[in-house]
Amino acid sequence: MILEDNFRQDFYNKIKKDDKSLVLIVSVDSDALCTTMILTHLLKCDDIPFTILTVEKWSEVEKIFETKRELRCNYILINCGATRSLSRLQISPDSTAYVLDSHRPFHIENVYANEKVHLLVNNSEMSELQLPDVEKVIQEDSDDDEDNEENRGSYEQQMENIRRKAIKREEMQAWERQRQRTLWKYYESTWFSTPSCVTLLELAAEMNRVSAEIMWYTAVGLNSAMVDKLISIEMYTQICVDRMRPFVHRFLPKNIINQGKVDDLLHITFGRELPLAIYSHWDLYNSMWHNEYFSIKTKNWTQKGDTNIRHLLTQLGVTLHETTQKFESLSTEQRIHVVDLLEKEMDSAFATFFATLGYSGKLSACDVARAVTVRLEMPRSETLMDRYRAGQAILRSSITGERQERTNLTHTISSNCQRTLQVSWKSVSAAINMSEIIANGPYYLFSCTTSIDEDMIDSRHFLYNTTGFMLRAFASMRKGRTSKPLIAMFPLTGESAGWLVVTGVMPIATIYEDSLLKTCIGRAFERVKKTNSSIRIIDDSFNPDIIRLKSEDRTRFIDLLRHAFEGD
Ligand SMILES: *[C@@H]1O[C@H](CO)[C@@H](O)[C@H](O)[C@H]1NC(C)=O
Ligand SMILES: *[C@@H]1O[C@H](CO)[C@@H](O)[C@H](O)[C@H]1NC(C)=O
Ligand SMILES: *[C@@H]1O[C@H](CO)[C@@H](O)[C@H](O)[C@H]1NC(C)=O
Ligand SMILES: *[C@@H]1O[C@H](CO)[C@@H](O)[C@H](O)[C@H]1NC(C)=O
Ligand SMILES: *[C@@H]1O[C@H](CO)[C@@H](O)[C@H](O)[C@H]1NC(C)=O
Numbered sequence: 409m410i411l412e413d414n415f416r417q418d419f420y421n422k423i424k425k426d427d428k429s430l431v432l433i434v435s436v437d438s439d440a441l442c443t444t445m446i447l448t449h450l451l452k453c454d455d456i457p458f459t460i461l462t463v464e465k466w467s468e469v470e471k472i473f474e475t476k477r478e479l480r481c482n483y484i485l486i487n488c489g490a491t492r493s494l495s496r497l498q499i500s501p502d503s504t505a506y507v508l509d510s511h512r513p514f515h516i517e518n519v520y521a522n523e524k525v526h527l528l529v530n531n532s533e534m535s536e537l538q539l540p541d542v543e544k545v546i547q548e549d550s551d552d553d554e555d556n557e558e559n560r561g562s563y564e565q566q567m568e569n570i571r572r573k574a575i576k577r578e579e580m581q582a583w584e585r586q587r588q589r590t591l592w593k594y595y596e597s598t599w600f601s602t603p604s605c606v607t608l609l610e611l612a613a614e615m616n617r618v619s620a621e622i623m624w625y626t627a628v629g630l631n632s633a634m635v636d637k638l639i640s641i642e643m644y645t646q647i648c649v650d651r652m653r654p655f656v657h658r659f660l661p662k663n664i665i666n667q668g669k670v671d672d673l674l675h676i677t678f679g680r681e682l683p684l685a686i687y688s689h690w691d692l693y694n695s696m697w698h699n700e701y702f703s704i705k706t707k708n709w710t711q712k713g714d715t716n717i718r719h720l721l722t723q724l725g726v727t728l729h730e731t732t733q734k735f736e737s738l739s740t741e742q743r744i745h746v747v748d749l750l751e752k753e754m755d756s757a758f759a760t761f762f763a764t765l766g767y768s769g770k771l772s773a774c775d776v777a778r779a780v781t782v783r784l785e786m787p788r789s790e791t792l793m794d795r796y797r798a799g800q801a802i803l804r805s806s807i808t809g810e811r812q813e814r815t816n817l818t819h820t821i822s823s824n825c826q827r828t829l830q831v832s833w834k835s836v837s838a839a840i841n842m843s844e845i846i847a848n849g850p851y852y853l854f855s856c857t858t859s860i861d862e863d864m865i866d867s868r869h870f871l872y873n874t875t876g877f878m879l880r881a882f883a884s885m886r887k888g889r890t891s892k893p894l895i896a897m898f899p900l901t902g903e904s905a906g907w908l909v910v911t912g913v914m915p916i917a918t919i920y921e922d923s924l925l926k927t928c929i930g931r932a933f934e935r936v937k938k939t940n941s942s943i944r945i946i947d948d949s950f951n952p953d954i955i956r957l958k959s960e961d962r963t964r965f966i967d968l969l970r971h972a973f974e975g976d
């Protein structure tokens with residue numbers, strides 16, 4: 409069932425009063441991590457004990473419920489659980505599951521047919537959900553038990569009974585057909601709603617407990633959704649304006665403005681930022697070269713790429729020297745000047761949050777989000793819990809003055825984040841340069857032939873960014889390439905050799921039109937799986953548009969996907 413607003417009373421105070429054990433089931437993504445940081449802060453303030461269990465796949469969620477069947481628990485599922493039926497999980501009679509998940513749409517059984525499941529939803533989102541009416545999708549239990557009457561009564565009566573049953577059956581069949589159509593439409597696309605951390609910020613505000621730290625965690629969580637391309641820039645900006653603004657002015661560095669003094673408090677500001685990944689921790693030349701906008705503008709993957717970039721820089725009035733130095737080593741005037749020029753060139757209206765703490769420098773929420781995300785997803789050789797803790801440490805270090813702790817953050821940015829951008833760029837340029845993207849009826853298909861680190865292929869951040877970038881780059885090379893989706897396949901190696909990771913992005917034209925970034929790729933994969941169950945597909949991810957496919961079934965899959973998109 410849906411829990412609309414009033415989260416303090418119907419959710420927080422309930423778990424506070426209950427004497428059941430509290431288990432947080434946390435998906436390992438940046439938004440979930442930030443949400444958990446805020447929630448656990450509130451819980452600690454109220455002396456409520458809790459356990460954290462980290463998950464990455466559906467099967468792991470199922471396993472948790474299997475092993476805890478006997479216990480009386482309150483579960484809080486963070487960024488997992490909303491989109492598949494939790495009825496199958498056999499939640500014990502004395503337990504309740506609260507679900508705070510930004511994946512959409514909700515599974516209809518979680519909405520209507522499960523009293524033990526409470527989905528937390530902001531009232532303002534209800535119309536967007538387009539939930540079908542309950543009587544159209546959930547069958548009422550029929551209470552008339554006619555089965556035994558059949559052989560009783562006169563011949564006429566028996567005939568009448570049979571006739572009545574036939575009519576009823578027909579009605580049922582018609583209802584069922586209608587139900588299938590309704591559900592098909594309801595489940596047609598998947599998308600992401602407002603990041604969960606924003607809901608927690610609002611809950612903390614209701615309890616008068618918003619601090620600069622909580623504000624910062626929310627800023628990072630929100631930015632991570634943008635960096636991962638889960639939400640559009642329009643939606644991002646709207647959330648900043650509608651839901652973050654009330655809190656921004658509270659943590660401004662008043663002292664700096666008023667007295668020119670620096671204090672050692674944490675201050676959060678909101679302001680414009682170049683949409684250029686980690687440039688302030690790198691040099692502009694490299695950041696530009698790996699950036700989607702500049703890559704596409706200069707067609708850097710062709711032989712002319714280098715000349716084009718130099719030409720562009722001259723045009724902009726930026727010297728090569730300015731761009732190849734570490735950004736940090738430029739003078740303040742130079743920085744302002746260059747950033748101003750690039751901002752105009754990119755025609756960007758992007759703004760984000762910045763944290764300042766004493767003299768330890770300014771950090772953008774966008775860069776921190778990127779670092780936390782990459783750290784949570786890599787390396788796979790570490791356990792999930794270890795990665796979660798490392799991500800948590802990086803997030804914390806962004807607002808503590810400890811030089812030592814900051815080192816891990818800057819290290820993650822300058823090694824892992826840079827590497828991710830480089831591999832992403834390389835994959836795109838190789839795909840374009842070697843013409844590896846082919847048209848296959850209603851969609852474009854990219855089959856990666858070079859070997860990419862396993863770690864990257866399992867990272868949602870990498871997959872979504874790279875495929876999005878790739879489709880844009882591909883479309884920029886010739887007109888008329890904006891109306892088809894791109895499906896991308898990456899071969900796994902090592903233990904998982906013989907399997908492919910398959911994902912995809914919606915057509916560029918669709919992405920421009922839809923501020924919710926709805927996608928039907930996951931549904932298309934599902935339909936393929938239904939059409940031929942002998943095709944080996946693992947769809948264990950919380951994101952239905954990321955699956956694993958057995959390499960030998962590739963040809964058959966490609967074929968069936970064509971039919972799925974064509975709608976037959
Ligand atoms: C729901 O969202 C609106 C903005 O769309 C916000 O003002 C409100 O505080 C939110 N409600 C809750 C309970 O978080
Ligand atoms: C693209 O191909 C050209 C030759 O066809 C080669 O010189 C260039 O290095 C390639 N670029 C990349 C990024 O692979
Ligand atoms: C930095 O990271 C290393 C390895 O991940 C870890 O052992 C160390 O404790 C971290 N340092 C701090 C200050 O968090
Ligand atoms: C991911 O997307 C964001 C937003 O478009 C972009 O700034 C970033 O460079 C991309 N990252 C990668 C690894 O491609
Ligand atoms: C399903 O796929 C397998 C191979 O992947 C193929 O042998 C079989 O004929 C297919 N079945 C149907 C009904 O299409």
Ligand SMILES: CC(=O)N[C@H]1CO[C@H](CO)[C@@H](O)[C@@H]1O
Pocket residue numbers: 697708709710711712713714717
């Ligand atoms: C293929 C190619 O020309 N790549 C260039 C892309 O841009 C960077 C920076 O300008 C060059 O170093 C590469 O050679």
